[in-house]
Amino acid sequence: MSGRKQYREVKNLSQTQIEKEILAYWKENDVFAKSISSREGKPQYVFYEGPPSANGLPGIHHVLARGLKDIFCRFKTLQGYQVKRKGGWDTHGLPVELQVEKMLGITKKDIGTKVSVAEYNERCREEVMKFKDVWDDLTIKMGYWVDLEHPYITFKNEYIETIWWILKEFYQKGYLYKGLKIQPYSPAAGTGLSSHELNLPGCYRDVKDTSCVAQFKVSPQSTDHSSPLKELQKEGGADNIYFLAWTTTPWTLPSNTALAVGKNIDYSLVETFNPYTHQQVRLILAKELLGKYFQEENENKDFSSYQNDGKNLPYKILASFKGKEFEGMRYEQLLPFEANKKENIDGDAFRVVLGDFVTTSDGTGIVHIAPSFGADDMKVAAENGIGTLTLVDKEGKFIDGVGEFSGRYVKDYKDDPNYVSVDIDICVKLKQENKAFKIEKYEHSYPHCWRTDKPVIYYPLDSWFIKVTAAKERMMELNKTINWKPESTGSGRFGQWLENLVDWNLSRSRYWGTPLNIWRTEDGAEEICIGSIEELNNEIQKSIDAGLLDKNKFNIQHSSFNIDLHKPYVDEIILVSPLGKPMRRESDLIDVWFDSGAMPYAQWHFPFENKETFEKSFPADFIAEGVDQTRGWFYTLHAIAVLLFDSVAYKNVVSNGLVLDKNGNKMSKRLGNAVDPFTTIEKYGADITRWYLISNSQPWDNLKFDIEGLAESGRKLFGTLYNTYNFFAIYANIDGFTIDKNNSIPIEERSEIDRWIISKLNNLIKEVTEAYEDYEPTKAARAVEDFVIEHLSNWFVRLSRRRFWGNELSKDKKAAFETLHECLNVVAQLMSPVAPFFSDWLYQNLNGTKESIHLSYLAIADLNLTDAELEQRMEWAQEISSLVLSLRKKTKIKVRQPLQKILIPAIDKHFIQQIDQVKELILSEVNVKEIEYISDTAGIISKKVKPNFKLLGKKLGGKMKAATEVIQELNNEQIAQLEQNGSLELILDGETFNILLEEVEIISDDIQGWLVASNSGITVALDITISDQLRDEGFAREIVNKVQTERKESNFEVTDKIVLHVQNQLVLNNVLNRYKEYICNETLASDILFSGDISNGKDFDINGEVLNLFIQKV
């Protein structure tokens, strides 16, 4: 063939090569920027990029998460929306700090001494962008389109300024407050721990602690008239009645200030012995928990039988009470010391209070309350006006005035080899003093400091909070308007979280982060919240004027940005209060999650700049991150938006699951099962990786990543598509066909199979568009895959091949080209969000253009071109073909052997009409001459009846089972009757029922004397008589096949002409002569030459006959 090739032909598919080409093309033509600028003025689709942190390397799960983001942004662009995507970097926070500390070989304590804060933060600033290039590289190579050139960076002054503005808004609305909260605290590290730190893997550990059931003695003075124990105290003396309370932290017992009981819990007063002192005692504990401490057979046993061995305690239930009866009762302090004298405690301590958190699942049903060391304790004590006792200092040791325990560490915080457990010593003391009822080791899960490995304690710390609880209802309400994918994450996980909302603790005592913008006088009486740099500069000026700041150092021009808003510089700024007192900045930094949650505003430096841009891009239409962000970014975005603007921050959110290894284990560097995204992309290509990640399982399900699956995706979808395109290109080039949309053959004039695939294609457009719009990328990808492999390649192209082979560009051939082109073109569009490289390559090749597919507009489904009947009959054609092929297989008659006819039982005229329209396709597919429809008039068709369970089940109810049996055994006569009358009477258990024709399905499943196959209600019989003529035709086809195979093996071009040299053969000479024209046509032979002896021939087996043949290229 001569002439320029219109369509590019490629010998071997190399996905990575394609991607390199396309990447270069995108870069050269600035296609990403164009995909935005070309949509100027169009409706916006707003996407927020959740900022990654560049201090670690990206993993394969980032390809999933970012691929997911990319899909919907590209899809919306295809639909004509303008989709701006600003990249971003999360730069503050603990991970960076730790990395720097490790690098410098220091700990937190050394900051400010061995290393200055300024230097430390400078290192953080560098370190946090350490892998930015690697991230950018991945972003580019995986084809994730996001603006890398103008990202928002959370450590920038502009970013911080917006955060300050938000905080000031909150401050002015009264949402910002300082309070004492019980927080996880690591005495060994000397620092409070964030919940994030507490949830680092391995922090919660099962440990064995000494647990203690302590006896709190009911105060003898508590004999007032209201006491429920009044009568008993009188009888047995008021001296030996105790509340039993259990704790796993005996060191908190000296700090006890109250006991809590459950209002509706049943309690018993039990008389028994103390197992250590063997004194007779009377104890109060939850009735339900008696079994934990006593054996039932010892109830009411003679007290004199007690062996003073602490075993088999005899006991007697004296009385029962409800918890609420105890409210307000007093008890004697368990461990009185100098430091915890009652006078030192605010409020009315050592009382019984009610607590709704009290349960009977553990302990005694009575909870020891140490307000300083437990959040619930603090809360319930505060509600009852009972103060705190903090007998432990920040180093984790008892303060002075706690007797023999003073100065001792409550846990072994110093790795002291001679450390003696305070818990045990306290228990021993209690035992001796008849104050302990049961001491034992108890295994439970307890948090540990991730850095020191030491147990965390809960400790009262000063903190700044955002009062998110004030907007709790509104947050829940607005959450209901958000479209969550999957839904359960929104209603379940996120919804539950909102229901149990507590105020957001903003404070972090770290160094590298956004400083809290509040300055206070030392006594806390005056304070100011700074909301902008301008305001700060004004205040600095006042302070300079007041002589508190050195004007040479702080003489700053208004609205200039030359102060670094980080520590230590902000802390050098001392402001002046209205009363003229110095105000210093509260030393805390804020939670880094606030940084990322503020990105909708801070990325635009709102409200200082870009007001309009911000307004157009809030709230987001779409965000996506891992499900682990539910309580992270998803929450902080939502909380800030609701508090600030009474709005959602995003309308649609997709939370993806984890990427696990092929065995379902979490990927980690430590286990060595992590998959490197670069290696994967290098080997298989980004498209195949993306396609696999999306099509293999729903993004919100966890994905078991198996490299074998990638290979399969590549082979199946991409291989098939590539071959389909190449097939098109080869023949289009041979015929010099060029697509011309203005001069194409109208669809209605195209052949049955063309109209069928066009119908399928339009339904596909509809389905895929809806799936993307519904944020169901997996459905979209699978639908495309199914269309390409099953319908386009395996049916349309396979059955249409012959149409592409003729000599000239006939009308039908042109239609075939146009149809195939259309299908490939649309498929490229539909797959382009997931596979942006290959689709662009395909699209450009198909259209002979240099215009990217990502600038094109998505085809819209034309439902006028869909035809359900056509699709139905094609399905039947496929079904019938499949049945015939299965019959051939049974009889071992190969497909190349033509057969005379197939029989199909059919009464329904519509069915016959339908099949007639696809008859030619069936006949050529199965190599049979004709189809004969037979009715049952001859009585050779046997039928079966299957009940329609849905209809009959409702009608018959309990009789359904019996009816099924009767119906399935109906004889031909009865069936005929049913068909004629439209109904039939059945007798079930003596009752008569009328079943209707539409309530059953009648299937013809056998034709007497024929070989039949049936499925899905269609039955086919095959005539297997091979006449002489059919046999000869079979020879001819066999010869053609052998010649074609030989041509192929000899590497002839598809268009090469040949001459066949044949050695005379008794049987086949006839065949060759009779079918000469057919054989020559098929094999592009100009002639068949016979001779008695050909020297260079080769023997071929033609259905048992040997043919010596030589193929000569001419």
Next chain:
RNA sequence: AGUCCUAUAGCUCAGUUGGUUAGAGCACUGCUCUGAUAAGGCAGGGGUCGGCAGUUCAAGUCUGCCUGGGACUACCA
């Protein structure tokens, strides 16, 4: 400990409002087709639908409990 997700063939996954032979792809075996195919077709083996109860004429599907896997949350004394 709580909340949520999840369990279907050796592997990866479908399975609509409950309706009767539980499907597909991969892998395996045999046969077959092919001038686009690292393909396709036909057939075969392979399932107690995690377990136990319950609702129902009917349960992979609905309900409860239990078990395994996972995520998140957590001071349960």
